[in-house]
Amino acid sequence: MTPDEAWRILQDKQFKRTKNRETILQFFSENDRYLTAAEVRGFMEQDNPGISFDTIYRNLTTFAELGILEETDLTGERHFRMQCEPGVHHHHFICTACGKTRSIPHCPMEMIAVNLPDYEVEGHKFEIYGKCPLCVAN
Incomplete structure (x- = not known):
């Protein structure tokens, strides 16, 4: 899934376009692997030092619920990645x-x-x- 496809889904569900959401989607689109909230926060802190885990988790959870991100549990921690092929079972x-x-x-x-x-x-x-x-x- 591309960030543009993700934005179409978010806009269809009445979510606002925010800088934090843009940054998260861009980060996932550039990384072809599962990422933790801590990795996302580490990346986002470069431009937004005060970003909270709450904000990150809320967005990651929303993205997973909408099918933008895939989620798994690795080493006892939630990991996320950009959805490969929406609607395709794999x-x-x-x-x-x-x-x-x-x-x-x-x-x-x-x-x-x-x-x-x-x-x-x-x-x-x-x-x-x-x-x-x-x-x-x-």
């Missing part, structure tokens, strides 16, 4: 060294559902963790 490989991700278009639920014939699955989450080729080489 999963990720996440590098535990550098944090970069790679989209996995195949969903293992197709195989798993066969083993759960009388169950009603309401949702699932599938992520693979390891090191990307660049981190393995280093």
Whole structure:
């Protein structure tokens, strides 16, 4: 997702265009990996030293609820990244060294559902963790 696509979603939902939101969206569009609120704050403090975690978390949560950001839990902490392909079901490989991700278009639920014939699955989450080729080489 691009920042322009994100702004269309925000404007459709009556959210104002603010400097903080612009900065957050730009930061995510330039980083192809999951980021923590602390990383976002570290970046934003350069131009806005008084920025609070409350402001950052509120925006990150809103962006995730609107489908602008994807969210996962890594090492007991919430991490966010720009939505890859809105509306397209996919999963990720996440590098535990550098944090970069790679989209996995195949969903293992197709195989798993066969083993759960009388169950009603309401949702699932599938992520693979390891090191990307660049981190393995280093």
